[in-house]
Amino acid sequence: xxxxxxxxxxxxxxxxxxxxxxxxxxxxxxxxxxxxxxxxxxxxxxxxxxxxxxxxxxxxxxxxxxxxxxxxxxxxxxxxxxxxxxxxxxxxxxxxxxxxxxxxxxxxxxxxxxxxxxxxxxxxxxxxxxxxxxxxxxxxxxxxxxxxxxxxxxxxxxxxxxxxxxxxxxxxxxxxxxxxxxxxxxxxxxxxxxxxxxxxxxxxxxxxxxxxxxxxxxxxxxxxxxxxxxxxxxxxxxxxxxxxxxxxxxxxxxxxxxxxxxxxxxxxxxxxxxxxxxxxxxxxxxxxxxx
DNA sequence: CTACAGTGATGGC
DNA sequence: GCCATCACTGTAG
Numbered sequence: 446x447x448x449x450x451x452x453x454x455x456x457x458x459x460x461x462x463x464x465x466x467x468x469x470x471x472x473x474x475x476x477x478x479x480x481x482x483x484x485x486x487x488x489x490x491x492x493x494x495x496x497x498x499x500x501x502x503x504x505x506x507x508x509x510x511x512x513x514x515x516x517x518x519x520x521x522x523x524x525x526x527x528x529x530x531x532x533x534x535x536x537x538x539x540x541x542x543x544x545x546x547x548x549x550x551x552x553x554x555x556x557x558x559x560x561x562x563x564x565x566x567x568x569x570x571x572x573x574x575x576x577x578x579x580x581x582x583x584x585x586x587x588x589x590x591x592x593x594x595x596x597x598x599x600x601x602x603x604x605x606x607x608x609x610x611x612x613x614x615x616x617x618x619x620x621x622x623x624x625x626x627x628x629x630x631x632x633x634x635x636x637x638x639x640x641x642x643x644x645x646x647x648x649x650x651x652x653x654x655x656x657x658x659x660x661x662x663x664x665x666x667x668x669x670x671x672x673x674x675x676x677x678x679x680x681x682x683x684x685x686x687x688x689x690x691x692x693x694x695x696x697x698x699x700x701x702x703x704x705x706x707x708x709x710x711x712x713x714x715x716x717x718x719x720x721x722x723x724x725x726x727x728x729x730x731x732x733x734x735x736x
Numbered sequence: 737c738t739a740c741a742g743t744g745a746t747g748g749c
Numbered sequence: 750g751c752c753a754t755c756a757c758t759g760t761a762g
Contacts (some may be wrong), residue, residue, distance in 0.1 A: 651754045654745060673757055677744095687757040688744040695746090709757070717754030724756095 462504045463581045463726070464600065465490070469501060470729075471722050473513055483509060483713075494516030504579065506733040515727045515732035524670035529580035540670025551644040552663060552701065554654045555590065573610075574623025575603055576630035580700070580723055581728060583634070585626040586610060592629055594697045597719040613697060614650065633701060637733060654680075658692040659702050668735040670706045670728075673715075694718055700727065703714060 472486050486509075487494040501509045504574075514520065571593060573586045578597070583605050586594030593614075598606035611619055632638050632645060649656050661679045665671055671679075673693065674686040682688075696704040699719060706728040709715040717724035 469762075652746080677757090683742080685744050685757095686743090687742090687755070688746085690755085690756045691745065692756095704756085710759095714756090718756075721756095 461577070462500050463579060464670065465492075465497070465500050466504050466519075466726060467581065467599070467722055468518075469497065469509060470512075470725050472508070477513075505730055507729065512729045512733075513730045518712045520732070521670060521708055521714070521728075522669065525672060525708065525712060537547065542734070550642060552647050553591075553644045554660070554663070555648040557648065557650045562650060562652065564616060566573070566617030569617040569628055570620060571614065571617045572620045572622035572625050573607070574621065574626035574630075576623065576627060578630065578634045580581055580726055582606075583630055584610060585633075586630050586697075587626055588648060589627060590648040592698060592701065593648050593650060595633070595699055595701055596697075596725060597699065610697065613695075645701065647701060649702075650697065651692075651695065654688070655692045655695055658689055659696055659698075662693065662696070662702050662704055662707065665703055665706045667703075670708050672710045673707055676707060676712060690715070 468490055469486060472489060473481060481489075483494045483498060484622075487562045490497065498509065501507075501512070505512050507515065516630045528580070569588060571586050571588055573584060573594075575598075576583050576585060579595055580605065580696050582598045582600060584594070584596040584598060584603070586591070588594075594610050596610050611617075629645075649659055651659065657680045658676060661676050664679075674683070674692070677683050677686040677689045690707075693704050693707050696702050696718075699705070705717065705724045712722055714724050715727075734735065
Protein backbone atom coordinates (compact mmCIF):
# COMPACT_ATOMS: atom_id res chain seq x y z
CA UNK A 446 0.00 0.00 0.00
CA UNK A 447 1.58 3.19 -1.06
CA UNK A 448 -0.98 5.46 0.39
CA UNK A 449 0.36 6.58 3.69
CA UNK A 450 -1.63 7.02 6.79
CA UNK A 451 -1.43 10.77 6.71
CA UNK A 452 -3.03 11.08 3.35
CA UNK A 453 -5.79 8.76 4.37
CA UNK A 454 -6.66 10.58 7.48
CA UNK A 455 -6.78 13.63 5.30
CA UNK A 456 -9.42 12.32 3.02
CA UNK A 457 -11.48 9.97 5.04
CA UNK A 458 -12.80 12.17 7.82
CA UNK A 459 -14.07 14.79 5.46
CA UNK A 460 -14.87 13.49 2.04
CA UNK A 461 -14.92 16.92 0.48
CA UNK A 462 -12.22 16.03 -1.98
CA UNK A 463 -14.44 13.64 -3.76
CA UNK A 464 -16.60 16.37 -5.18
CA UNK A 465 -13.56 17.89 -6.84
CA UNK A 466 -12.27 14.55 -7.96
CA UNK A 467 -15.64 13.63 -9.35
CA UNK A 468 -15.77 16.74 -11.48
CA UNK A 469 -12.26 16.19 -12.77
CA UNK A 470 -13.02 12.64 -13.79
CA UNK A 471 -16.26 13.72 -15.34
CA UNK A 472 -14.66 16.49 -17.33
CA UNK A 473 -11.91 14.32 -18.64
CA UNK A 474 -14.12 11.44 -19.60
CA UNK A 475 -16.56 13.72 -21.35
CA UNK A 476 -13.91 15.53 -23.32
CA UNK A 477 -11.20 12.95 -23.58
CA UNK A 478 -11.22 13.44 -27.34
CA UNK A 479 -9.59 16.82 -27.08
CA UNK A 480 -7.25 15.78 -24.27
CA UNK A 481 -7.86 18.72 -21.97
CA UNK A 482 -4.77 19.83 -20.13
CA UNK A 483 -4.71 20.16 -16.41
CA UNK A 484 -4.86 23.87 -16.97
CA UNK A 485 -8.04 23.78 -18.98
CA UNK A 486 -9.71 21.54 -16.49
CA UNK A 487 -8.69 23.70 -13.59
CA UNK A 488 -10.00 26.76 -15.37
CA UNK A 489 -13.33 25.10 -15.96
CA UNK A 490 -13.66 24.20 -12.30
CA UNK A 491 -12.49 27.62 -11.24
CA UNK A 492 -9.40 26.41 -9.46
CA UNK A 493 -5.69 26.81 -9.88
CA UNK A 494 -3.92 23.95 -11.61
CA UNK A 495 -1.52 23.38 -8.75
CA UNK A 496 -4.31 23.30 -6.23
CA UNK A 497 -6.22 20.84 -8.33
CA UNK A 498 -3.23 18.64 -8.84
CA UNK A 499 -2.63 18.56 -5.11
CA UNK A 500 -6.15 17.67 -4.12
CA UNK A 501 -6.36 14.97 -6.71
CA UNK A 502 -3.09 13.38 -5.79
CA UNK A 503 -3.94 13.47 -2.12
CA UNK A 504 -7.14 11.69 -2.89
CA UNK A 505 -5.86 8.97 -5.17
CA UNK A 506 -2.15 8.80 -4.58
CA UNK A 507 -1.96 9.20 -8.32
CA UNK A 508 -1.63 12.22 -10.54
CA UNK A 509 -4.66 13.04 -12.67
CA UNK A 510 -2.82 11.87 -15.71
CA UNK A 511 -1.73 8.57 -14.21
CA UNK A 512 -5.20 8.14 -12.89
CA UNK A 513 -6.79 8.55 -16.26
CA UNK A 514 -4.41 6.05 -17.66
CA UNK A 515 -5.48 3.63 -14.97
CA UNK A 516 -9.06 3.85 -16.09
CA UNK A 517 -8.57 3.40 -19.82
CA UNK A 518 -9.77 0.45 -21.79
CA UNK A 519 -6.26 -0.74 -22.06
CA UNK A 520 -5.77 -1.00 -18.37
CA UNK A 521 -9.16 -2.57 -17.89
CA UNK A 522 -8.22 -5.27 -20.31
CA UNK A 523 -5.11 -5.96 -18.36
CA UNK A 524 -7.11 -6.29 -15.20
CA UNK A 525 -9.21 -8.84 -16.97
CA UNK A 526 -6.41 -10.57 -18.75
CA UNK A 527 -4.16 -12.13 -16.18
CA UNK A 528 -4.81 -15.80 -15.69
CA UNK A 529 -8.42 -15.95 -16.54
CA UNK A 530 -9.48 -19.11 -14.80
CA UNK A 531 -7.48 -19.46 -11.60
CA UNK A 532 -9.02 -16.30 -10.31
CA UNK A 533 -12.42 -17.58 -9.58
CA UNK A 534 -11.24 -20.92 -8.41
CA UNK A 535 -9.72 -19.33 -5.38
CA UNK A 536 -11.25 -21.06 -2.46
CA UNK A 537 -14.04 -19.28 -0.78
CA UNK A 538 -14.30 -21.13 2.46
CA UNK A 539 -17.24 -19.34 3.77
CA UNK A 540 -20.02 -21.61 4.69
CA UNK A 541 -22.30 -20.08 7.15
CA UNK A 542 -19.91 -20.35 10.00
CA UNK A 543 -16.24 -19.57 10.30
CA UNK A 544 -14.57 -16.52 8.96
CA UNK A 545 -13.76 -16.83 5.32
CA UNK A 546 -11.05 -15.12 3.49
CA UNK A 547 -12.24 -12.59 1.03
CA UNK A 548 -10.46 -10.17 -1.20
CA UNK A 549 -8.62 -7.31 0.44
CA UNK A 550 -11.15 -6.35 3.04
CA UNK A 551 -11.72 -9.45 5.04
CA UNK A 552 -15.33 -10.25 5.24
CA UNK A 553 -17.51 -12.91 6.72
CA UNK A 554 -20.91 -13.10 5.30
CA UNK A 555 -24.07 -14.99 5.67
CA UNK A 556 -27.13 -15.02 3.54
CA UNK A 557 -30.61 -14.39 4.78
CA UNK A 558 -32.88 -17.37 4.83
CA UNK A 559 -35.47 -17.46 2.10
CA UNK A 560 -38.13 -16.82 4.68
CA UNK A 561 -36.48 -13.67 5.81
CA UNK A 562 -36.09 -12.57 2.23
CA UNK A 563 -39.76 -13.08 1.48
CA UNK A 564 -40.71 -10.98 4.43
CA UNK A 565 -38.91 -8.12 2.73
CA UNK A 566 -37.36 -6.98 5.93
CA UNK A 567 -40.36 -7.58 8.16
CA UNK A 568 -39.29 -7.69 11.77
CA UNK A 569 -35.84 -6.41 10.91
CA UNK A 570 -34.46 -3.28 12.45
CA UNK A 571 -32.03 -1.44 10.26
CA UNK A 572 -29.94 1.35 11.62
CA UNK A 573 -28.40 3.78 9.21
CA UNK A 574 -26.28 6.87 8.88
CA UNK A 575 -24.51 9.01 6.32
CA UNK A 576 -20.75 9.37 6.45
CA UNK A 577 -18.15 11.09 4.32
CA UNK A 578 -16.09 8.72 2.22
CA UNK A 579 -13.54 8.90 -0.58
CA UNK A 580 -16.42 8.41 -2.99
CA UNK A 581 -18.85 10.96 -1.72
CA UNK A 582 -21.40 10.57 1.03
CA UNK A 583 -21.79 6.96 2.03
CA UNK A 584 -25.04 5.60 3.39
CA UNK A 585 -24.32 2.77 5.79
CA UNK A 586 -27.03 0.35 6.89
CA UNK A 587 -26.58 -2.28 9.54
CA UNK A 588 -28.49 -4.98 11.37
CA UNK A 589 -27.48 -6.93 14.47
CA UNK A 590 -25.99 -9.49 12.13
CA UNK A 591 -23.72 -7.05 10.37
CA UNK A 592 -23.46 -4.67 7.48
CA UNK A 593 -26.46 -4.95 5.20
CA UNK A 594 -26.23 -1.98 2.90
CA UNK A 595 -23.79 0.56 1.55
CA UNK A 596 -24.75 3.22 -0.94
CA UNK A 597 -23.43 6.51 -2.22
CA UNK A 598 -24.86 9.94 -2.79
CA UNK A 599 -23.64 13.33 -3.83
CA UNK A 600 -24.29 16.13 -1.41
CA UNK A 601 -27.98 16.99 -1.32
CA UNK A 602 -29.01 13.64 -2.77
CA UNK A 603 -29.30 11.86 0.54
CA UNK A 604 -33.01 11.41 0.38
CA UNK A 605 -33.37 9.62 -2.96
CA UNK A 606 -30.40 7.54 -1.99
CA UNK A 607 -32.00 6.46 1.25
CA UNK A 608 -35.28 5.71 -0.47
CA UNK A 609 -33.54 3.64 -3.08
CA UNK A 610 -32.08 1.48 -0.34
CA UNK A 611 -35.07 1.42 1.96
CA UNK A 612 -37.27 0.34 -0.91
CA UNK A 613 -35.40 -2.92 -1.09
CA UNK A 614 -36.59 -4.04 2.31
CA UNK A 615 -39.79 -2.05 2.62
CA UNK A 616 -41.06 -3.76 5.73
CA UNK A 617 -38.02 -3.14 7.86
CA UNK A 618 -37.95 -0.57 10.59
CA UNK A 619 -35.42 2.18 9.94
CA UNK A 620 -33.67 4.04 12.70
CA UNK A 621 -31.23 6.86 12.14
CA UNK A 622 -28.19 6.01 14.23
CA UNK A 623 -24.98 7.32 12.78
CA UNK A 624 -23.15 6.68 16.04
CA UNK A 625 -23.64 2.98 15.44
CA UNK A 626 -22.78 3.08 11.76
CA UNK A 627 -19.72 5.31 12.03
CA UNK A 628 -17.32 2.52 13.04
CA UNK A 629 -18.33 0.59 9.94
CA UNK A 630 -17.67 3.55 7.72
CA UNK A 631 -14.21 4.12 9.07
CA UNK A 632 -13.36 0.43 8.82
CA UNK A 633 -14.46 0.15 5.24
CA UNK A 634 -12.70 3.12 3.78
CA UNK A 635 -9.39 2.82 5.54
CA UNK A 636 -7.23 0.12 3.98
CA UNK A 637 -5.02 0.20 7.02
CA UNK A 638 -7.79 -1.41 8.96
CA UNK A 639 -8.36 -4.23 6.53
CA UNK A 640 -7.19 -7.30 8.33
CA UNK A 641 -8.19 -10.88 8.77
CA UNK A 642 -8.15 -10.66 12.51
CA UNK A 643 -11.37 -8.78 12.70
CA UNK A 644 -13.34 -9.57 9.63
CA UNK A 645 -16.12 -7.30 8.65
CA UNK A 646 -19.46 -8.96 9.19
CA UNK A 647 -21.77 -8.68 6.26
CA UNK A 648 -25.24 -9.99 5.69
CA UNK A 649 -26.46 -10.53 2.17
CA UNK A 650 -30.15 -10.05 1.73
CA UNK A 651 -31.39 -11.12 -1.67
CA UNK A 652 -32.73 -13.92 -3.79
CA UNK A 653 -30.81 -17.13 -4.06
CA UNK A 654 -29.49 -16.22 -7.46
CA UNK A 655 -28.42 -12.77 -6.39
CA UNK A 656 -26.60 -14.05 -3.36
CA UNK A 657 -24.67 -16.49 -5.50
CA UNK A 658 -23.60 -13.70 -7.82
CA UNK A 659 -22.57 -11.47 -4.92
CA UNK A 660 -20.53 -14.27 -3.39
CA UNK A 661 -18.68 -14.58 -6.66
CA UNK A 662 -17.96 -10.88 -6.66
CA UNK A 663 -16.41 -11.19 -3.23
CA UNK A 664 -13.81 -13.53 -4.66
CA UNK A 665 -12.33 -10.90 -6.94
CA UNK A 666 -9.19 -9.53 -5.36
CA UNK A 667 -8.25 -5.90 -5.27
CA UNK A 668 -6.84 -4.73 -8.56
CA UNK A 669 -8.47 -7.44 -10.60
CA UNK A 670 -11.59 -7.41 -12.67
CA UNK A 671 -13.86 -9.97 -14.27
CA UNK A 672 -16.51 -9.85 -16.96
CA UNK A 673 -20.17 -10.51 -16.45
CA UNK A 674 -19.78 -13.68 -18.39
CA UNK A 675 -16.91 -14.82 -16.15
CA UNK A 676 -19.28 -14.45 -13.26
CA UNK A 677 -21.94 -16.38 -15.10
CA UNK A 678 -19.49 -19.22 -15.58
CA UNK A 679 -18.50 -19.11 -11.97
CA UNK A 680 -22.00 -19.70 -10.71
CA UNK A 681 -22.47 -22.50 -13.20
CA UNK A 682 -24.79 -20.74 -15.61
CA UNK A 683 -22.53 -19.71 -18.45
CA UNK A 684 -25.23 -18.23 -20.58
CA UNK A 685 -26.81 -16.13 -17.91
CA UNK A 686 -24.45 -13.19 -18.20
CA UNK A 687 -27.25 -10.77 -18.67
CA UNK A 688 -29.09 -11.99 -15.65
CA UNK A 689 -25.83 -11.71 -13.79
CA UNK A 690 -25.57 -8.10 -14.83
CA UNK A 691 -28.97 -7.41 -13.40
CA UNK A 692 -28.07 -9.13 -10.15
CA UNK A 693 -24.78 -7.27 -9.88
CA UNK A 694 -26.72 -4.08 -10.32
CA UNK A 695 -28.90 -4.93 -7.34
CA UNK A 696 -25.96 -5.41 -5.02
CA UNK A 697 -26.94 -3.63 -1.82
CA UNK A 698 -23.43 -3.38 -0.38
CA UNK A 699 -21.54 -1.63 -3.11
CA UNK A 700 -17.80 -1.26 -2.78
CA UNK A 701 -17.56 -3.92 -0.06
CA UNK A 702 -19.07 -6.38 -2.46
CA UNK A 703 -16.90 -5.12 -5.29
CA UNK A 704 -19.41 -4.77 -8.04
CA UNK A 705 -17.25 -2.09 -9.60
CA UNK A 706 -14.83 -4.86 -10.59
CA UNK A 707 -17.31 -6.31 -13.03
CA UNK A 708 -16.75 -5.06 -16.55
CA UNK A 709 -18.10 -5.78 -20.00
CA UNK A 710 -16.29 -8.31 -22.10
CA UNK A 711 -14.56 -5.56 -24.06
CA UNK A 712 -13.21 -4.03 -20.90
CA UNK A 713 -15.67 -1.17 -21.12
CA UNK A 714 -17.30 -0.03 -17.92
CA UNK A 715 -20.83 -0.91 -18.77
CA UNK A 716 -22.82 0.56 -15.95
CA UNK A 717 -23.02 1.45 -12.31
CA UNK A 718 -25.99 2.01 -10.09
CA UNK A 719 -24.37 4.94 -8.31
CA UNK A 720 -22.96 6.54 -11.44
CA UNK A 721 -20.28 5.51 -13.90
CA UNK A 722 -18.03 8.29 -12.73
CA UNK A 723 -18.00 6.75 -9.32
CA UNK A 724 -17.09 3.38 -10.78
CA UNK A 725 -14.13 4.98 -12.52
CA UNK A 726 -13.15 6.66 -9.31
CA UNK A 727 -13.18 3.37 -7.44
CA UNK A 728 -11.13 1.54 -10.02
CA UNK A 729 -8.60 4.33 -10.21
CA UNK A 730 -8.40 4.58 -6.45
CA UNK A 731 -7.78 0.86 -6.21
CA UNK A 732 -5.14 1.00 -8.91
CA UNK A 733 -3.31 3.42 -6.67
CA UNK A 734 -3.60 1.12 -3.66
CA UNK A 735 -1.77 -1.65 -5.42
CA UNK A 736 1.10 -0.03 -7.18
C1' DC B 737 -21.42 3.32 -34.83
C1' DT B 738 -26.67 1.11 -34.62
C1' DA B 739 -29.90 -2.90 -34.70
C1' DC B 740 -31.39 -7.05 -33.45
C1' DA B 741 -31.74 -11.56 -31.52
C1' DG B 742 -30.99 -14.79 -27.87
C1' DT B 743 -30.55 -14.78 -23.10
C1' DG B 744 -32.23 -15.77 -17.74
C1' DA B 745 -33.92 -13.67 -13.42
C1' DT B 746 -37.15 -10.56 -11.57
C1' DG B 747 -41.13 -7.85 -10.46
C1' DG B 748 -45.73 -5.97 -11.55
C1' DC B 749 -50.03 -7.26 -13.01
C1' DG C 750 -48.98 -17.29 -15.93
C1' DC C 751 -47.60 -13.27 -19.07
C1' DC C 752 -44.86 -9.42 -20.18
C1' DA C 753 -41.52 -5.75 -19.85
C1' DT C 754 -37.25 -4.68 -18.11
C1' DC C 755 -32.29 -5.00 -17.52
C1' DA C 756 -25.04 -2.77 -15.31
C1' DC C 757 -24.86 -8.76 -21.49
C1' DT C 758 -22.94 -10.56 -25.77
C1' DG C 759 -22.40 -11.86 -30.41
C1' DT C 760 -23.44 -10.96 -35.21
C1' DA C 761 -24.73 -8.09 -39.15
C1' DG C 762 -25.07 -3.91 -41.87
